[in-house]
Structures are given as structure tokens and as C-alpha cells.
Amino acid sequence: MTISKCMKRDGRTLDRQTLETIRLMAVERVREGELASDVIAAYGFNRTTIYKWLNAALRPGLGIKALRSTKATGRPRSLTPTQESQVFRWVNGRDPRQYGLDFGLWTRAIVGELIEKKFGIRLGLTAVGELLAKLGLTPQKPLQRAYQRDPEAVEKWQRETFPAIARQAKAVGAEIYFWDESGFRADTVHGKTWGARGQTPIVHRPGQRQSISAASAVNAKGAFWFTTYEGGLNAELFVELLKKMMKYRKKPVHLVLDSLPAHKTALVKKYVTSTEGRLTLHFLPGYAPDLNPDEWVWSHVKRSGTARRPLQKGEKLRDKIEEQLAALQKLPLLVRSFFNAPSVAYIGDC
Numbered sequence: 001m002t003i004s005k006c007m008k009r010d011g012r013t014l015d016r017q018t019l020e021t022i023r024l025m026a027v028e029r030v031r032e033g034e035l036a037s038d039v040i041a042a043y044g045f046n047r048t049t050i051y052k053w054l055n056a057a058l059r060p061g062l063g064i065k066a067l068r069s070t071k072a073t074g075r076p077r078s079l080t081p082t083q084e085s086q087v088f089r090w091v092n093g094r095d096p097r098q099y100g101l102d103f104g105l106w107t108r109a110i111v112g113e114l115i116e117k118k119f120g121i122r123l124g125l126t127a128v129g130e131l132l133a134k135l136g137l138t139p140q141k142p143l144q145r146a147y148q149r150d151p152e153a154v155e156k157w158q159r160e161t162f163p164a165i166a167r168q169a170k171a172v173g174a175e176i177y178f179w180d181e182s183g184f185r186a187d188t189v190h191g192k193t194w195g196a197r198g199q200t201p202i203v204h205r206p207g208q209r210q211s212i213s214a215a216s217a218v219n220a221k222g223a224f225w226f227t228t229y230e231g232g233l234n235a236e237l238f239v240e241l242l243k244k245m246m247k248y249r250k251k252p253v254h255l256v257l258d259s260l261p262a263h264k265t266a267l268v269k270k271y272v273t274s275t276e277g278r279l280t281l282h283f284l285p286g287y288a289p290d291l292n293p294d295e296w297v298w299s300h301v302k303r304s305g306t307a308r309r310p311l312q313k314g315e316k317l318r319d320k321i322e323e324q325l326a327a328l329q330k331l332p333l334l335v336r337s338f339f340n341a342p343s344v345a346y347i348g349d350c
Contacts, residue, residue: 020067027057079119088136096110096114109125109128111131150287156285157285168254176254178217179217180215180298181215213229215227216297216298218338224325226322237262246279
């Protein structure tokens with residue numbers, strides 16, 4: 001008996017026992033000398049199916065047993081609500097290496113591996129993805145943190161140190177500002193643009209490599225001060241910048257900044273002492289720039305302005321940066337929005 005090629009049988013329409021019988025008979029006929037193509041055509045299956053059966057029958061230790069039907073496994077085991085909560089705690093804010101896994105980023109495969117390791121339950125990639133979505137976990141580009149970062153120091157800063165600074169500032173009627181420096185280059189392009197697949201877009205920029213540095217201080221009420229300077233920062237220049245910031249101020253200032261060596265020299269301490277309480281410096285924990293809202297100022301500035309509109313012929317980078325910072329100075333609501341970032345929520349409305 002033969003069946004036309006246009007009448008291929010779908011094995012899914014047959015019961016498990018019938019399929020098992022067909023597999024066993026087909027392999028036996030081939031082993032007795034019939035052509036594999038003729039045998040599979042007789043049963044009406046796709047011509048490649050017979051080769052899958054023949055290969056299965058050659059498996060060491062199984063042989064013809066590999067062709068027999070196995071009991072359906074049914075739906076995969078699901079996790080209990082308690083186990084699902086545990087998976088959320090594993091993934092949220094933690095690193096796979098903390099659980100003895102080799103990879104530093106969470107993937108569906110890594111999560112599945114940990115679930116099997118801890119609960120003895122094997123889930124497919126699709127099931128793991130559905131579980132993560134159910135738990136409100138999504139794939140995201142992670143922020144990078146230095147290995148030297150001390151989580152305990154960060155927590156102490158947020159829970160104890162800064163609240164104490166805020167109380168101290170309030171007691172003397174002082175304002176709290178956060179200070180940071182940043183550099184700008186005319187030939188740097190931030191962000192992305194659209195282009196045809198496989199053809200990298202070109203952004204024209206000035207051939208002259210202009211660069212400038214800027215320092216700024218920002219507070220939660222929307223006040224913003226800035227200045228620009230050339231070259232690297234040293235103690236002498238930092239003192240000059242501090243004097244410039246403090247000029248004409250009526251209220252004392254508690255200034256929060258990072259521990260850059262230029263910020264902590266004897267010369268700087270001498271100047272701060274000379275202000276007789278008008279200026280007090282407080283230093284953030286090491287390797288924790290995300291605790292400084294002024295970082296968000298620079299992130300905003302570098303993704304707008306010259307990043308969106310490169311310098312034209314004859315334009316000076318310093319003029320453009322000062323123009324952009326001056327415009328930001330007139331937008332207190334935007335400045336205040338930088339304090340809404342989760343990493344600086346500890347500041348409040350100080």
C-alpha cells in the first residue's frame with residue numbers, strides 16, 4: 001500500500017499506542033532490508049521522520065526501547081506562593097554569584113538553574129519567563145557599582161549620617177547643597193540615533209578637540225549654582241571655586257561632595273576653617289556617586305545641549321556649556337526633579 005505525497009499523515013492525530021506500533025514496525029522493516037523512503041511513504045509520514053526513529057533506536061543502552069511510548073509528564077510542577085516570593089527575593093537587587101552561580105547577570109536559564117537547585121523543580125525557559133513577569137521582574141540594563149563600594153557605609157549614610165547633617169543644618173539655618181565636577185568634550189557623542197540596519201550613522205563634529213570642565217552645586221529646593229574652568233582640579237583651584245560659590249551668600253552652607261583628593265587637602269581645610277562656620281564640608285561614602293543628585297544634573301546636561309546639537313563652525317564649547325547651565329539655573333522644577341531618583345530619595349526636602 002502507498003499513500004500519495006499530498007496526503008501526509010499528522011502523527012498528532014494518532015493515539016500513543018498506535019504511534020508506538022508504527023515506529024517499531026517501520027524500524028523492523030528497514031532492518032529487514034526495505035528502503036527507508038519506501039517504508040515511511042507506506043505509513044504516510046514525512047520522509048525525514050524515519051531517520052529520527054532509526055537514530056533513536058541506535059542509542060546506547062536503549063536500542064528499540066527508545067521507540068516505545070512513555071507516560072505523559074503532564075503540566076510541569078508550579079511553585080507555591082511562598083516559593084515564588086523566595087524567587088523574587090533571590091533576583092531583586094542581588095547577584096547570582098551570591099548563590100554560588102558563575103554568571104553575574106540574571107537570565108531565565110540562571111533563574112531556572114537556581115530554582116531546580118533549591119526546590120528540585122525543573123521549569124522551562126518559557127515558564128521561568130512567565131514567572132518573572134508575574135513577579136514584576138523585567139530584563140534591564142544594570143547600573144555598575146565598584147567592588148570597593150561598602151553597602152554598610154552606604155546604608156549608614158542614608159539612615160544615620162545624612163539625617164544628622166540635615167538636623168545640624170536646620171539648627172543653624174544653613175542650606176544643604178550637593179557638589180560635583182564633570183568634564184565635557186566637543187567630540188563626544190552621547191545617546192543613539194536611527195539608521196539603516198548594518199549602516200552605522202555618521203554625526204559630523206568639529207575637528208578641533210575642545211574640552212572644558214564644570215562644577216556645580218544643587219539643592220532639593222531647586223537652587224543651582226555652577227562655574228566652568230579649564231584643566232584638572234587641584235586644591236588651589238578648588239578653594240577658588242568654593243570662594244566663588246560662597247560669595248554674597250547670606251546663609252551658611254553645608255556642602256556634600258565626594259572624597260576626591262583635591263577636596264580634602266590641608267589648604268581646603270584651612271579655607272573652610274576661615275569661613276567660621278559659614279561653610280561646612282561633608283563627604284559621601286566611597287564609590288557611591290549615585291547618592292549625589294548632582295550626578296543626575298550632569299547626566300541630563302550631557303544628553304541634551306551639545307549632545308543633541310554638535311558644535312557648529314566657529315562655536316566655542318565653553319560658551320555652549322555655560323549657556324546650557326544658565327538655562328538650567330532658571331528651571332527650579334527640573335532641578336528638583338533630579339532629587340526624585342530612587343538612589344537619592346533619602347534626601348527628602350532639605
